Amino acid sequence: MTFSADRKVAVVLGTRPELVKLAELIRLLGPAARVVHTGQHYDDALSGAFLDELGLPEPEYLTGVGGRPRAVQVGSALAALDGLFAADPPLAVVVQGDTNAALSGALVANARSIPLIHVEAGLRSHDRSMPEEHNRVVIDRLADVLCAATPENRALLLAEGVADERIEVTGNTVVEAVRDHLPPARERARLLGGLGLTADAYVLATVHRPENTDDPAVLAAVLGELAALSRTLPVVLPLHPRTRTRIDAAGLRPLLDGLTVIDPTSYGTFLALAREAALLVSDSGGVPEEATVLGRPLVVVRRSTERPEAFADFAELVAPGPGIGEAAHRRLAEGPDGLRRLAALPSPYGDGSASRRIAELIAGVVPRGAAGAAGPAPLLAA
Structure with missing residues (x-):
């Protein structure tokens, strides 16, 4: 064309x-x-x-x-x-x-x-x-x-x-975007090695939406759940500039101590980290779509969603608070069998x-x- x-x-x-x-x-x-x-x-x-x-x-x-x-x-x-x-x-x-x-x-x-x-x-x-x-x-x-x-x-x-x-x-x-920009397996392994991570043995999290960052109590609840989860598996958090600003303003920096905090990544790097994670935790609108292409389980931290297609198999929707950890442990308990099941499913977002x-x-x-x-x-x- x-x-x-x-x-x-x-x-x-x-x-x-x-x-x-x-x-x-x-x-x-x-x-x-x-x-x-x-x-x-x-x-x-x-x-x-x-x-x-x-x-x-x-x-x-x-x-x-x-x-x-x-x-x-x-x-x-x-x-x-x-x-x-x-x-x-x-x-x-x-x-x-x-x-x-x-x-x-x-x-x-x-x-x-x-x-x-x-x-x-x-x-x-x-x-x-x-x-x-x-x-x-x-x-x-x-x-x-x-x-x-x-x-x-x-x-x-x-x-x-x-x-x-x-x-x-x-x-x-998003389907072609993920396929076009996902780094090959060798490059993904090299990236994980540089961060001291093991495939299928860490959590990748993103937090940036106003509903989770503008209220210090809500932000503290989300970070606290991620910190608690990090006692089970490493939690990698590419820190959005907006979120960093809110954390500093609210004096919540100590809640990051148990997390692997990194700067915002390139798209390819994010996809590589997402593809090899045991679980994703995010409030993003696009990550539910990407998770269906990558075949990864996801906990979405929001009050509502405009992408229900992802929630039939790939994702769970939870509000900020204890539900994050509960849903995360539920999905992690599915283990390798759960990851293989999702990897075999087609994305509902097209070809x-x-x-x-x-x-x-x-x-x-x-x-x-x-x-x-x-x-x-x-x-x-x-």
Whole structure:
């Protein structure tokens, strides 16, 4: 599939997960891709280094967005994106997921009558306390093409009254992302050796969501459970900058003493650690998807989830507190047999062809130019 370089598609993103999940689609778009980074993740360890690792082109960067309150982020990104698209209108706009960057891109595309493609449409936690839930619902209402990862996502959209012809089940691009960036076994063994770890004999944890970090008591409960778990197996914790700041502000640094704390990792390093872990503990939205591709058990520390497909076999959902340790020990007790069972299961998120399917959908988008414009202006080069 080759795209014409003179037909630009704006891919609006602003966080590390968006970079990961849109990388293959951007590569398929080739010179037609116009990547706009809002800077929502403004720490180089979370975004900048990923561009090199993922082989992505240097984006157009917005300024004054990262690290600010949600409303200010969206407002600043809206103004900047509107200026960019007024000066050089893209043929279409692609956004992924439910971030403030995605919402900003969707709103500007709608205001400028530019076709909008929403990757990972139809996720619902039904938890109105989550800003992401509001973002994803609004984006789905605005999108012209809704790329649902699973049939369940499609069913949710239909139940909300979204027209069937706007929805396509594509699979989730996370499947190809994991397959493309998981280091080979020899490299994984070398990484574990450098950290003094043994395959299938440690826990990998990530904590960063506001619901687990903004309240010092909740954060202390989560870290305390991880510390208790470390008395059974080593617990590796790549420490998110946000979480580090909250730990220091709350005086909780002693709770890290029993953990193997490391800096945020590259995507490949994270996948290597996840693939060889006996158990994952995380509050991330994307890790449940990745766990299904890697065949690893997971304890999700959240009040709700928008990815129920992962919980049939791979994951358990628990609130902060004693439930973390209880669920962790339950999954660890399954031992090697449990790991083999999960490794044999297919991921519910597709076959690894989602990016290609989405690229084909983009190629069929009809630009909304002046009234009376005749027919599509195809993206595909002859």
